Amino acid sequence: MRIYRASVLLLVLTLVLGCILPGQAEQPTATPTATPVPEGYTYPPLPIDLSPGPPVIRENYGEDGLSYTDPSLLVQIYEDRAYNTPILYAHIRISHPSQMRTAPAGTFRMQTTSLGAHIARRYNAVIAINGDFFVYDAKSYAVRQGETYRNRPTGEDVLIIDDLGNFHPLFAPETPEQILQAVEALAQEGRSVVNAFTFGPILVHNGKMQEVSGTKYFNISPGVNAQRVALVQLGPLEYLIVSTQGPEDKNSKGLTIPEMAAYVEEVGYRFSDKGCLVAYNLDGGSTNTLYFNGRKINSPGGKTRDIADIIYFASLVR
Numbered sequence: 001m002r003i004y005r006a007s008v009l010l011l012v013l014t015l016v017l018g019c020i021l022p023g024q025a026e027q028p029t030a031t032p033t034a035t036p037v038p039e040g041y042t043y044p045p046l047p048i049d050l051s052p053g054p055p056v057i058r059e060n061y062g063e064d065g066l067s068y069t070d071p072s073l074l075v076q077i078y079e080d081r082a083y084n085t086p087i088l089y090a091h092i093r094i095s096h097p098s099q100m101r102t103a104p105a106g107t108f109r110m111q112t113t114s115l116g117a118h119i120a121r122r123y124n125a126v127i128a129i130n131g132d133f134f135v136y137d138a139k140s141y142a143v144r145q146g147e148t149y150r151n152r153p154t155g156e157d158v159l160i161i162d163d164l165g166n167f168h169p170l171f172a173p174e175t176p177e178q179i180l181q182a183v184e185a186l187a188q189e190g191r192s193v194v195n196a197f198t199f200g201p202i203l204v205h206n207g208k209m210q211e212v213s214g215t216k217y218f219n220i221s222p223g224v225n226a227q228r229v230a231l232v233q234l235g236p237l238e239y240l241i242v243s244t245q246g247p248e249d250k251n252s253k254g255l256t257i258p259e260m261a262a263y264v265e266e267v268g269y270r271f272s273d274k275g276c277l278v279a280y281n282l283d284g285g286s287t288n289t290l291y292f293n294g295r296k297i298n299s300p301g302g303k304t305r306d307i308a309d310i311i312y313f314a315s316l317v318r
Contacts (some may be wrong), residue, residue: 042071043316046098046196048146048163052123053101053314060315061293066124068293072316073099075127077292082263084253085108085225088290088298089267090127090241092313097237099316100287102131104309109149111135111307116289117296117311125312128291129229129241132199133283133308140198141179144309148193151176157200159231159280162191167233167278169202186258195311199282201257203230204268206254207275209261217257220284225254227288227299230264231311232279234272239313240279242267243290249301257281283307 008135020285024086046053060070068075080087094100103123106112110235112135120128134142139152143160158170160182194241201212212222227246233239242264246254255263268276287304290298291312 002105020189042095043190043318045096046101046314046316048098050103050145052103053099053126053312054082054124054316054318056124056126056315057317058294061158064076065293070315070317072096073126073210075292075313077297080267083255083259084251085182085244085255086252087242087244087263089243090290090292092127092239092241092270094165094237094239094313095316097163097194099314100195100239100311101167102311104135104144108135108142108144108147108309111308113308115296115304116180116307116310117291117294119307119310120291120312121294123310123312124314125291125310126315127241128289128310128312129231129243130283130287130289130307131309132197133287134198135308137198141173141196142198142250143193143196146192146194151179153179154198156198157202157280159197159200159202159278160186160193161195162186163194165233165237166191167280169205169278169280171202197280197282199280201240201281202278203261203281204232204265204276204279205259206277207265207268209265212257212261220257220281222257225256226284227286228255228257228260228284229282229288229290229298230260230279232264232268233277233281234268235274235277238271240264240271240276241290242268242279243288243298244284245283245299245301246288248286248300248303282311 068076105114160168245252286303
């Protein structure tokens with residue numbers, strides 16, 4: 001009987017202490033919740049800043065040296081010849097707009113240059129091309145990774161890339177107010193500017209090649225046969241890079257700007273019945289840099305020039 005009473009007292013004491021000292025009682029384990037991943041891609045996006053992409057997994061490059069495949073990024077490079085000139089073009093599909101990025105040789109506030117391949121390797125680019133050299137210009141509209149560096153348009157065509165990875169061409173804006181109006185129009189649609197370039201001209205818009213007019217493009221010698229490079233949007237998260245050789249390469253004539261526009265227009269229809277939504281000319285000549293699989297692959301006989309910035313595509317796979 002005493003043993004029974006002692007057991008009851010012990011049980012009561014345990015319950016009382018549990019009420020007085022709740023912190024000593026066993027707490028329920030919180031159910032872990034996964035970080036939500038937005039629909040449409042498998043891996044978390046990259047930040048909109050100057051951080052590099054994840055390290056490149058070399059095994060994802062094809063044995064042919066012309067392809068790259070991972071769950072977030074597909075690249076296929078094609079070799080072609082037109083206008084008596086060897087041409088490379090790369091078809092690119094990404095899973096999230098943050099994979100299309102820009103990077104400087106040093107910073108975007110310093111006039112620093114480096115070989116494009118060095119910049120691309122430093123930022124873990126799967127594929128890259130040269131940018132617009134804006135740090136050496138006194139005037140332009142320049143946005144890089146969401147930060148606006150300058151709004152002093154020159155009358156040259158501007159390419160805006162928004163946070164969905166969509167291209168928006170501005171034809172010959174000459175005042176900051178014209179730029180601000182375009183930016184505000186995007187904001188009203190819920191969009192923001194991630195990158196913007198001042199070079200041009202716009203080669204193709206809505207499937208049709210554009211005429212180069214005025215005197216804004218004398219610096220790129222539009223009628224001269226030269227190396228040319230263009231960045232193209234085909235559709236949502238689908239792009240082309242087109243890079244031609246020039247007269248300094250063996251068995252190569254090079255393209256004029258009208259020839260480049262006509263060629264890019266035709267190539268766009270190889271992939272889409274709508275053709276190129278927007279094709280934008282970038283700095284050609286010896287600046288022309290197409291980087292893939294650890295090296296510059298275009299214009300093997302041409303001079304390689306140090307450049308100030310690149311446009312590149314990164315993987316999401318870590």
